[in-house]
Amino acid sequence: MTVRVVQESAKVADDVRTLLSSVSFTRDLQQVDLDRLADMAAPVTWRAGQTIFREGQSDESFYLIVEGRVAIDIAVPRRGPVRILTLSAGEVFGWSSIFHRKPKTAGATAVEATRALALKADRLRDLSEADPRFGYWLARRLLEVLAERLKATRLQMLDVFGG
Amino acid sequence: MTDRRRKGDKADPKDARRTFSMPDSAGVPPLGRTLVLEKPSLGKVIDRLWTEGYTVVGPTISQGAIVFDEIRHLQQLPIGWTDEQDGGKYRLKRRSDDAYFGYAVGPHSWKQYLFPSRLTLFSIEKTQDGFQVHADRTPTPRYAFLGARSCDLHAMEVQDRTFVHGPFVDPHYQARREGAFVIAVNCSEAAATCFCVSMKTGPKCQRGFDLALTELPSVFVVEVATKRGGAILADLPLREATGKDLGAAARVVRDTASQMQRRLDTSDLPELLYNNLEHPRWDNVAERCLSCTNCTMVCPTCFCHCVEEVPDLDGQRAGRVRLWDSCFNPAHSHMAGGAVRSDIRARYRQWLTHKFASWIDQYGVSGCVGCGRCITWCPVAIDVTEEIAAIRGNRSIEDSSQPLEASGLRSDP
Amino acid sequence: MSTISQDVSISKQPADPFWPEPATIESVDDEVPGVATLRLTLQDRRRRAKYRFMPGQFNMLYLPGIGEVAISISSAPRERRGIAHTIRCVGTVTRVIEQLQAGAVIGLRGAYGKGWPLDDAHDKDVLVVAGGLGLAPLRPAIKALLAERRAYGKLLLLYGARHPTDLLYQREYTPWRKQGLETQVTVDHADSSWTGQVGVVPALLGRLDFDPQRTIVFTCGPEIMMRFTVYELLARGVPAERIFVSLERNMQCGVGMCGRCQLGPYFLCKDGPVFAYSKIGRFMRQEHF
Numbered sequence: 001m002t003v004r005v006v007q008e009s010a011k012v013a014d015d016v017r018t019l020l021s022s023v024s025f026t027r028d029l030q031q032v033d034l035d036r037l038a039d040m041a042a043p044v045t046w047r048a049g050q051t052i053f054r055e056g057q058s059d060e061s062f063y064l065i066v067e068g069r070v071a072i073d074i075a076v077p078r079r080g081p082v083r084i085l086t087l088s089a090g091e092v093f094g095w096s097s098i099f100h101r102k103p104k105t106a107g108a109t110a111v112e113a114t115r116a117l118a119l120k121a122d123r124l125r126d127l128s129e130a131d132p133r134f135g136y137w138l139a140r141r142l143l144e145v146l147a148e149r150l151k152a153t154r155l156q157m158l159d160v161f162g163g
Numbered sequence: 164m165t166d167r168r169r170k171g172d173k174a175d176p177k178d179a180r181r182t183f184s185m186p187d188s189a190g191v192p193p194l195g196r197t198l199v200l201e202k203p204s205l206g207k208v209i210d211r212l213w214t215e216g217y218t219v220v221g222p223t224i225s226q227g228a229i230v231f232d233e234i235r236h237l238q239q240l241p242i243g244w245t246d247e248q249d250g251g252k253y254r255l256k257r258r259s260d261d262a263y264f265g266y267a268v269g270p271h272s273w274k275q276y277l278f279p280s281r282l283t284l285f286s287i288e289k290t291q292d293g294f295q296v297h298a299d300r301t302p303t304p305r306y307a308f309l310g311a312r313s314c315d316l317h318a319m320e321v322q323d324r325t326f327v328h329g330p331f332v333d334p335h336y337q338a339r340r341e342g343a344f345v346i347a348v349n350c351s352e353a354a355a356t357c358f359c360v361s362m363k364t365g366p367k368c369q370r371g372f373d374l375a376l377t378e379l380p381s382v383f384v385v386e387v388a389t390k391r392g393g394a395i396l397a398d399l400p401l402r403e404a405t406g407k408d409l410g411a412a413a414r415v416v417r418d419t420a421s422q423m424q425r426r427l428d429t430s431d432l433p434e435l436l437y438n439n440l441e442h443p444r445w446d447n448v449a450e451r452c453l454s455c456t457n458c459t460m461v462c463p464t465c466f467c468h469c470v471e472e473v474p475d476l477d478g479q480r481a482g483r484v485r486l487w488d489s490c491f492n493p494a495h496s497h498m499a500g501g502a503v504r505s506d507i508r509a510r511y512r513q514w515l516t517h518k519f520a521s522w523i524d525q526y527g528v529s530g531c532v533g534c535g536r537c538i539t540w541c542p543v544a545i546d547v548t549e550e551i552a553a554i555r556g557n558r559s560i561e562d563s564s565q566p567l568e569a570s571g572l573r574s575d576p
Numbered sequence: 577m578s579t580i581s582q583d584v585s586i587s588k589q590p591a592d593p594f595w596p597e598p599a600t601i602e603s604v605d606d607e608v609p610g611v612a613t614l615r616l617t618l619q620d621r622r623r624r625a626k627y628r629f630m631p632g633q634f635n636m637l638y639l640p641g642i643g644e645v646a647i648s649i650s651s652a653p654r655e656r657r658g659i660a661h662t663i664r665c666v667g668t669v670t671r672v673i674e675q676l677q678a679g680a681v682i683g684l685r686g687a688y689g690k691g692w693p694l695d696d697a698h699d700k701d702v703l704v705v706a707g708g709l710g711l712a713p714l715r716p717a718i719k720a721l722l723a724e725r726r727a728y729g730k731l732l733l734l735y736g737a738r739h740p741t742d743l744l745y746q747r748e749y750t751p752w753r754k755q756g757l758e759t760q761v762t763v764d765h766a767d768s769s770w771t772g773q774v775g776v777v778p779a780l781l782g783r784l785d786f787d788p789q790r791t792i793v794f795t796c797g798p799e800i801m802m803r804f805t806v807y808e809l810l811a812r813g814v815p816a817e818r819i820f821v822s823l824e825r826n827m828q829c830g831v832g833m834c835g836r837c838q839l840g841p842y843f844l845c846k847d848g849p850v851f852a853y854s855k856i857g858r859f860m861r862q863e864h865f
Contacts, residue, residue, distance in 0.1 A: 048771070071774060083766045086774040088783075111771045151804075152779035156764050160798040161708040161738035284594045287640045293598045293619065293681025294640045330846060331593040331831035437840075440862055467835035470594075470828055474641040481641040483594065488834070495836060498826050499666065509864035517838065524841035 016041050019117055023064045024090035025141065033134055040123040046110035053094070055107040061118040063094045068114025073107045084156070085149070086111060095142055097121035098128075192393045197404040200376075200383045202263065204399050206237035208346070211395055212307040217344055220276060221309030222269065227255060229269040231276075234309055241266060248354035248535065250544030264310055264378050267354035268534050272463030273315055274322060276306050277339045280487040284335070284470070289479050303335070307344035311372065313365030314357075314534040316347055318463035320371055324526040325466045344391065347372035351415050353422035356535030358548055361427040364532040366419040377412040384412040425538075427548045428555070429529065433520030435555055440512065444553045449508035451543045456489035458537035458545075459514065464522075464530050467495065490514050515550060593831045596638040596683025597623060602658040603678050608742045610665055611709065612674050613650065615658035618684065629653060631716030632691025632822060632850045636830040637661065637673070638683030645669040646827035646845070648713035649687060652720060659684075662712035662744065688830045689849050692717040692794050692820060700792045700818075701730040703784075704757075705805050707777055707797025708737050711744045713822050713849075714796050722755045729790060731757045736777035736801070738764045760784070778804040788813035794850075796822040803860065806853055816854035823849050823856065839865065 016038045020026045026037065046052060046068075053059040055075055063070075069088050073081040084106070087093055093108055098121045128135030192198055212219045213235065221234040224241050234240065246266040247254045258265050283299045311319075319340070326336035347368040350357075359365030368375045373392030376383040384404050387393045404412075459465040469488040474481040488495055491510050496503040504510045522530030531547070538546045598619040605613050614637075618624040629635075629649055638644040645667065651660035665674040676682070694717065702721055706714050721731055733752065737743045740763050749759050762773040762780050773780065778801070793809055795802050802821050809819055825837040825844045837844040840859035842851070859865055 069771070069773070071768075073768065079767070081768045083768065083770060083774045086762075086772070088773075090783075109768070148779065148782065152776045155776040155778065155800065155804060158800060159738070159764070160800045161736075161742065161764065285592070287596075287683075289640060293600070294683070296595050296683075298592075325833060329832055331833070333594075333833060334592050433841075437858075440865065466833065468829075469834065469836070470644070472641060472643045478641040488836075490835065496826065498824065503825070504864055506864065513838075513865070516840075521838070521841035525843075 016043060016117065019043070019066050020064070023066060023117070025064050025092050025145070029137070033137075036127060036134075037119060040120045040127075041117045044116050044118045046114045046116075048110060048112045050110045052108040052110060053104055055105065056103045058101050058103050059094060059097055060101075060121055061094055062098055062121045062124060063092060063108075064117045064119070065089055065091050065093075066115040066117060068116075069111040070114055070116075071109050071111045073109060074105075075107070081107065081109075085152075092142075092145060094121070095145070098124050098138075098142075191390075191397045192387050192401065194387060194390065194393060196387050196393075197409065198385045198387065198396070198401045199404050199408050200385050200396070200399065200401055202378075202381060202383060203237065205263070205376075205383065207399060208395055209234060209237065209309065212344060215395075216305055217307035218304045219307045219309055222264070222266070224255065228253060229255065229266055231269075231271040231273075237263075240264075240310075245352055246354060248356045248539045250356070250538050250546050251541055252544075253539050260380070262351065262378055264348045264350075264376075265352055267350065267352055267357055268312055268315065268536060270461045270536065270540055272461070272534070272536070273308055273311060273319060273343075274463050274465075276304075276308070277319065277336055277343070278322065278326065278466065278468075282335060282485045284483045284485055286480060286482040303338045303342070305342040305344075306339065307346065309346050311345050311347045311368075312350055312534075313347070313368045314359045314362075314532040315463055316345070316368055316371040317362075317364040317532045318534070321464045321522075321526065321528060321530060321532065322466060324528070344395075345372040345374075347375040349375060349377040349412070349416055350419045351378055353419050353424075354535055354539070355424045356538040356546075357423060357533065358425040358427050358535060359533035360420050360423045361425070361429065361548075362529060362531055362533035367416045377415050379408070379411050379415070382408075384408050425535070425546070425548045427531075427533070427551055428557075429519075431555070432529070432551075433523045435551070436516045436520040439554050440516070442554050444550065445508050445512050447553070448511050448545060448550055449506070451545055452507050452511045453543060454491045454507045454510055455542060456491045457540045457542065459489040459491060460487065461536040461540045462518075463534060463536070464518075464532065465489070469495075490517070515547065518547075519551065593685070594829070596636070596644075596685050598681050599659075599684040601676055601678055601680045601682065604674065604676055607662060607744055608737075611662060611744070612665055613660050613662045614647075614673055614676070615651070615660045616682065616684065617658040619681065627659075627687070629659070629687035629716075630691035631694065631720050632713055633687040633689045634713070634827075634830075634849065635659070635661065635684050635686030636688070636827075637669070638685065639669055639672055640683065642672055643669045644683075644685075644828075645673075646688075646830060648822075648849075650712040650715045652716050652723070662709065662715075664709055685830060688845055690847065690851075692822075692850055693792075694720055696818075697721070697792045698727050699729065701786060701790045702728055702732070703786055703791050703793045704731075704733045704735075705777060705781065705793060705795040705797075706733070706735045707801040707805075708742065709744070710795075710797030710801075710822070711735055714794060715745065717794055718752065718757060722752065722757060725756050730786070732784070732786060733757050733759045734762075734777060734780055734784060735759070736762045736764070736780070736797075740766050740770050740772070776804075777801055778808045781805060781808045782812075786812075792818045792820070794820050794822075799823070799860070806857070816857060817852055819853040820850055821853055821856065821860070823851065823860070 017034055020034050020037055067089050069086050071083040072085040073083045076082045128138050209219050219234045220231050222229045222241055223232045223239045229241050240263050242263050243258050243261045245256050245258045247256055286297045287294045326333040349368055350366045373389045375386040467488045467490055468485050471484050472481055473484050490513050493502045504513055518530040599616040602615040607613050634646050634648045636644050636646055647661040647663055650662040663670050665671050704714055753759050762775050766774055795805050823844055827837045827845050828834045830845050832843045832846040
């Protein structure tokens, strides 16, 4: 590699590390873990309306949103895709990829121009198994996120504005 | 002279203190005097009240109970009768004497006159420009309540707080209340369901009357509290009450107080109920309560009502009609989506908690006056004194440490 | 606690509190499916001049021959097109209201109740959290806050509805933002043409940036939504004394006598419908009460 390419890689790595420590999901991680995550993360951008992944596809990344808005949608017969949740800066999606490679149960679409960090899901899994301390942190953090989503989903289910 | 008013009572201008003196030249006894009236002369009082335009209503026997109806003649009173009451039980029994008022209270209370069970608030007529509101033309009756007991006097004061002393005034109630002439009677018999002593609402009549009678074997000892009360007695055969008369009257009240069979400890209300909204006792009472609304109908302080629109067939005219309702009716708590209190447990809890707890926060006094009607007229004999004690966790009411205190005994002359 | 902004209407009520006053309908406009805004003016000129209301209060609207219903006032006190009431048309009376034309005359009693404590909000940040039709009784408060913008700190509105077609007063969001109300809108679900937020109000509240120590909250919407909103606010450290909810029960007389609207010791028609959560919370949390 030429010096210039090495310098650019180093710059990108710095940016990724900065982004990782600014995003609320990973904000409290220790430096050593941030470094290891930075190693498996890449910045991505989507334009407004761009499909990130479709329901039924498999996807290999776990995403941390830096800026913008992503919609999670489910295709409903005769209704088209129904947006059931939107996520913005600091929030995560694509978590199922960490645990399995089965097809996604919902799609993700960028609603506006969005920047995110894509982390390689299988490398996250490998790291968690090799380092249970990190694995426990990841599991706990995901549990917190999913618990909040479950609470919100319950309210959606009750259809409080019905009628 | 004893001060029959409690500290903090609002002064009734009609009760202005007068010095002790002989009857004035018109034969009208001045205020604040205690006199003795031959019992048959009560008939003349009734006649005079009718002549002055009052509709005299009082106790009379009908359908096996002592209920209120128009009284034109003394003989219509339940002379020589008494009542036997207990949880879910009411019977009339002949006395061995000819007492005019020798019984406690029946299913009726004065609320049916002040707050009629059905009342047209106004009517409307559709016009070119919209609609015209018409006042109901039925003349407001001027009632004379004959035989009002202390618990019911307190009940009227309690209902005044809802209909007259709040930010809005019900003009229908106010007109009936202001015009009402009240002849109170100090109870000589306590029913087994009475607990006015616990509620500090009797048995002695303290205020809220024009005349208060205590019945002795052949005379009434009469307290004159207002000018018009004195005026109605003008020129009747009266004499001053002697020490013996007053002693006898005091003994009647004391005996009645000692007959109380039920007690209710109010010292930890309202918090007792607010803190026990999930007490298992509610499940227990819910298994017995039929949600029949009897208790709210006979309760002299219950005021819940509904308002209905009653249109003509062609919709050109309509009446706005107020009807008694009850928190035991599911529709009472109805909202879009269903009733808030959808089961009997919730409704019974609402009634008891309102009566003994929320009422205190709303109006500064308990909603219960200890008349016992709800206990007598409950078809399954639910007893509020027992329910409150159960929620408190008392094994029996005798465990309650509240001393019995007959209101008014301290103010014996 | 300031009493001024929570007083019952100052205008003189007619002697008989049950009598309705004739009011002419200025307009009935559809808002969102099933919801319409009715504007009316009192017929009597003197009463019209004296009629006053506070944001958060309600009127009893009377349809002769049909019935009466309690509706929150949804206009600002000085709007010229009459007194507005945004109504969900589902019941006997409200379905008839929906069909009325300008010029029709109905009856009005009011204004009743205790409104939003705007005076208590001076120099504070105000967070308005609304759900569905709950934005209607908050609209007069929003307009009052914006009319005196400098008296308050940050102004935030978080508003949620079931679906984008159910969002009330959409044309006002941009003017409100321009006048200094940060406005965030969310829906329970949407189709792909919606580029706004999708998610329940309490969840969005969790992500909102506000200072719990400086903020007073006014919230109105379905009771479940308010309950979870309050839980979130308390978790963030907003004291219960500074959270105000607007509750609903079946109101019939509007004047504290029929007993229907009671919640614990409170009559919603005269002690509410706006309450501090510190006062009403224990009864709000009680099931079937």
